[in-house]
Amino acid sequence: MKKLAIGLLILVLFQWLGELGVRVFKLPIPGALLGMIFLLILLSVNKSLLPWLETASSQLIRYIALLFVPITTGAFFLGPTISNDMPTILAVLAIATVLAQWFMAIIIKSVSAADD
Amino acid sequence: MIEMAVQQWQLISGTSWPLMLTISGFAVCFWFYQRCGQRSLLHPLLIATPLIYLAMRLIELDFSTYYQGNGVLNWLLGPATVALAVPLSHQLRQLPKLFKPLTAALLLGGLFATFINLLLIKLFGLSDTILLSLAAKSVTSPIAIGLTQQIGGLASLLAVATMVTGLIGIVVARSLFRMTNIDDDRWQGVILGVTAHAIGTAKAFETSPRCGAFATLGMGINGIWTSLFLPASIGLFIR
Numbered sequence: 001m002k003k004l005a006i007g008l009l010i011l012v013l014f015q016w017l018g019e020l021g022v023r024v025f026k027l028p029i030p031g032a033l034l035g036m037i038f039l040l041i042l043l044s045v046n047k048s049l050l051p052w053l054e055t056a057s058s059q060l061i062r063y064i065a066l067l068f069v070p071i072t073t074g075a076f077f078l079g080p081t082i083s084n085d086m087p088t089i090l091a092v093l094a095i096a097t098v099l100a101q102w103f104m105a106i107i108i109k110s111v112s113a114a115d116d
Numbered sequence: 117m118i119e120m121a122v123q124q125w126q127l128i129s130g131t132s133w134p135l136m137l138t139i140s141g142f143a144v145c146f147w148f149y150q151r152c153g154q155r156s157l158l159h160p161l162l163i164a165t166p167l168i169y170l171a172m173r174l175i176e177l178d179f180s181t182y183y184q185g186n187g188v189l190n191w192l193l194g195p196a197t198v199a200l201a202v203p204l205s206h207q208l209r210q211l212p213k214l215f216k217p218l219t220a221a222l223l224l225g226g227l228f229a230t231f232i233n234l235l236l237i238k239l240f241g242l243s244d245t246i247l248l249s250l251a252a253k254s255v256t257s258p259i260a261i262g263l264t265q266q267i268g269g270l271a272s273l274l275a276v277a278t279m280v281t282g283l284i285g286i287v288v289a290r291s292l293f294r295m296t297n298i299d300d301d302r303w304q305g306v307i308l309g310v311t312a313h314a315i316g317t318a319k320a321f322e323t324s325p326r327c328g329a330f331a332t333l334g335m336g337i338n339g340i341w342t343s344l345f346l347p348a349s350i351g352l353f354i355r
Contacts, residue, residue, distance in 0.1 A: 011195035018198070019120055028347035030262025032197035037340060039198055043205035050202070057199035060192065064314065065161045066142045067193050068257050069168065070186035072161055072279065073138075074272030076169040077179040082273060085242060092236045093253065093277055097284045098292070100229035100254065100311045105296035107224050108303045111217035 007056025010049060014039045127191045134177065134185030141168045156286055156315065161279055197258040204336035207329050218306065218333075225310045226338040229254045230346060234353045244354045249273035251346060251353075253281045256313040259339040267350050278313065285312025286319040301327040309334025 018035025021027065027034065043050060145160040145167065152158050172182060183190070211218060230251065237247045249269035252260040257278050264274040285308065293304055301324050308316030309331035317335050321328030 008195060011198045014198045014201075015194040016120065028266065029343045030197070030259065030266055032194040032262055033259055033340065033343050035194075035198045036201045036204075036259075039201035040205055040208075043201060044208060047205075050205075053199075053202050056195075057202035060196045060199045061203065064196055064258065065146075065159070066139070067189050067196055068161055068261075068275055068279075069138045069142055069164055070183050070189055071261060071271050072165045072275040073168050073172075074179055074183065075165070075276040078270065078273060081243075082246065082270075085246060088240050088242060089246065089250065089273075089277065090280060092233065092240055092242070092250070093280050094284050096229070096233035096236050097254070097281050097311055098288050099232050100225065101285065101289060101292050101307055102296070103228045103232070104221060104225040104307045104310060105292060105298050108217065108221050108298060108306070109296065111220045112300075112303070 003052060003055045004059065005056075007053045008060075010053060011035075011039075011056060011060075124191060124194075127187045130184040130187035132185040134182045135188065137168055137171060137177075137182070138164075138186050138189065141171065156283055156319070159279070159283065159315070162283070193258050193261060197262065200256070200258070200336055200339070203332050207333040207336070210329060210333060214302070221303075221306055222310065222334060222337045223341060225307075225334075226254075226341045227345065229311055229338075230342055234350075238353060245270065246273070247353060248350070250277045251350060252342065253277040254311055254313060255339050255342045256335050259343060260313075263343050263346065267347055279315070282312045282315025285316050289316070289319070302330045305330030305332075306334040309336075310338045313338075 014035040015032050016035070017038055018033065019031030021034045021038070022029060022031045141164045142160055145164040148163070149155075149158050149160045233253060234247065234251060237250060248267050249264060250273070251267065251269065252263040252274060255263060255278075257275060260274055260278055261271050264271050289304070289308055289312065293299070298304055298307065304323060305320045305327040308320045312319070313335050317328060317331040320331035
């Protein structure tokens, strides 16, 4: 429990650092993402914070789908202009995803062949 | 600094009883999902949201009251994004071993996944609002939600698009790997992580821990990479 609380506190602090960095340097990225990059840099040079973070981060990531429930429920309230376009949206998503996977497979085939 | 703290506190302090609706709905669906052998089409997010919507209709609860009442969950998206640094830091040591092919696959794959999506949206004549809302769809949700709010899309539409992308990604991946002869579980992981983010990563862990590790790496790097190039290039696609 203590580890969970301290871990969460560290995560929140890094999020704030990120928010602060984004504001000060006027960066066009989400503050939490910059916070994640800060924490990643810190963890790759110094692992001493890692034992404190394991519990909080693994619990948050394990139940992360719960955090998306409110925002995803909002999809039922988008209004007719967008829900009328839903079939097209789904078609675009399907085609884009398949093409992206196929493109990556080709890239990987060519770069790993060049590497061998 | 104080303004930032006040904003976050307002988000948390708005939390009220609709939170119980979310948590109980999710808990039931999560239990059902695990009982049914974790089939991806029974993903708790996919079945919990219509269930909660029906409950809201039944008790005549409007969306903004519901959303505000779930403030603490929305607030936790920030720390959850930061938390991704932990599994990513474990996987970064994989990077030097395959540095060149991995970097090429990650950077080009991430660019292609986003731009083909934007081009198709234009091709199908969808509106700018929809374009801004779908632009981040192959990025993992906590990062994608922040990114979408940043560029001015609708976070709720993005959340659905992300979920649908992940599900399509894992359904298609298996036959794609067979057709293109991608049999190395590391590369399968990278493809799943970049194109199907967290849902793909969960699937990759079912193949092997190594596959899951590479999917985590693909998902994390793609999230950072897309956040860097998307806000800068989105202007090219809107009128």
